[in-house]
Amino acid sequence: MTEEPGREHLCRGGDGTPLRGLVWECAKPEGLVVVRTPYDAGRHEATARSWNARGYHCLVQDVRGRYRSEGDWCPFSYEEEDGGQVLVHLLDEFAGLPLVLFGASYAAHTALEAARAVTGNGASPVSAIIALVPALGPAETAWDPQGRPQIRHRIGWWHEHGRHRRSQPPLPPSELDRRVAQARERGVVEAAEHWDWSPSTMTGWRRLWSARRVDPASRYGRIDVPLLVISGDDDFFDDDARRLARAWSAPSHFAGGPWGHGLVGGVADRSLRSRIAAAGGLTRIIDPWLAAQGLPGAPAEWTGILAAASAPHTRSTLDSASGAWRHERTSP
Structure with a gap:
């Protein structure tokens, strides 16, 4: 059947x-x-x-x-x-x-x-x-609980899922390594300005790194x-x-x-x-x-x-x- x-x-x-x-x-x-x-x-x-x-x-x-x-x-x-x-x-x-x-x-x-x-x-x-x-x-996706930036995870996810209507192929490991090194050297926002990302993608990328962590009690406490x-x-x-x-x-x-x-x-x-x-x-x-x-x-x-x-x-x-x-x- x-x-x-x-x-x-x-x-x-x-x-x-x-x-x-x-x-x-x-x-x-x-x-x-x-x-x-x-x-x-x-x-x-x-x-x-x-x-x-x-x-x-x-x-x-x-x-x-x-x-x-x-x-x-x-x-x-x-x-x-x-x-x-x-x-x-x-x-x-x-x-x-x-x-x-x-x-x-x-x-x-x-x-x-x-x-x-x-x-x-x-x-x-x-x-x-x-x-x-x-x-x-x-x-929560950008920083770990100790406040360390999750640079590799975020660059990989944003390239693959964050920019277009459909997900794109992942970055080759060598290119991901290169971008991670650039982000560590120049800063996560400054480095991304050289990756040919669209203005709307860059707006979201900047917002990601300036966002505040969610307080579950205040955000969801009424549910x-x-x-x-x-x-x-x-x-x-x-x-x-x-x-x-x-x-x-x-x-x-x-x-x-x-x-x-x-x-x-x-x-x-x-x-x-x-x-x-x-x-x-x-x-x-x-x-x-x-x-x-x-x-x-x-x-x-x-x-x-x-x-x-x-x-x-x-x-x-x-x-x-x-x-x-x-x-x-x-x-x-």
Whole structure:
């Protein structure tokens, strides 16, 4: 039996800009998952179908200025406004379905910003948020927790993903090395002035290095929605993910283990991957957590810790040696 392709989907930003994506639908939906990404909605089919298998329609939308969506691409600039407009549209189009915001890295940022946009004095229309290896904001991508500039990461990402509607081939290692050396010698902004980047790209590049770090408590403190944060011990955003989970005012659950920004799929050690798989991987966290929120998922015994009103912050840790999850309540 041939699976149906993702259906073209359109809604508009507040200024009328067409924001397009693909929606994968299931026969008997019990929920709707929304992913807003700069990395091409069409490349997220496997993710969307995994949500279909859980009983959710899944919309994957290209953010403003990327792939199918029109407008100007300016990283971290429009996700609150556009995300809020998208959710208002979807709440009408898919009325009655609980809405889950999901995303990894930049898409985790878009999920948080969309939830922030629709948070008012009443109950949030969002049922749950799942943020994997979240890139909270531009400053978090530019500087590590000790305040050291992440020059190589940022030059590579900006060249590949930050300049055009579609991602470009990565810089050859020798050219990346050359640009990193120039940035260290001349300064990250001054060096980039000689890389033939467009004026709009340079505007975003300057903004990146002058941005302030996000304070999760003040930025997201009004969002009264359960949050699942998934990070990795070797991820460069791990400290930020932990800050987010600790500062969340509604119940939050943090899950981490022996992987980096690529999550379990990026683990090269075969023995370790086998132990992670034997423990159920991240599915062993996501599905029971969803069920504990009253959403389509798969219940598990460990989720009893999520119900303790006196402990709004909880966590799960996968031990690399034993290959077993440990679940516990934590202090704020």
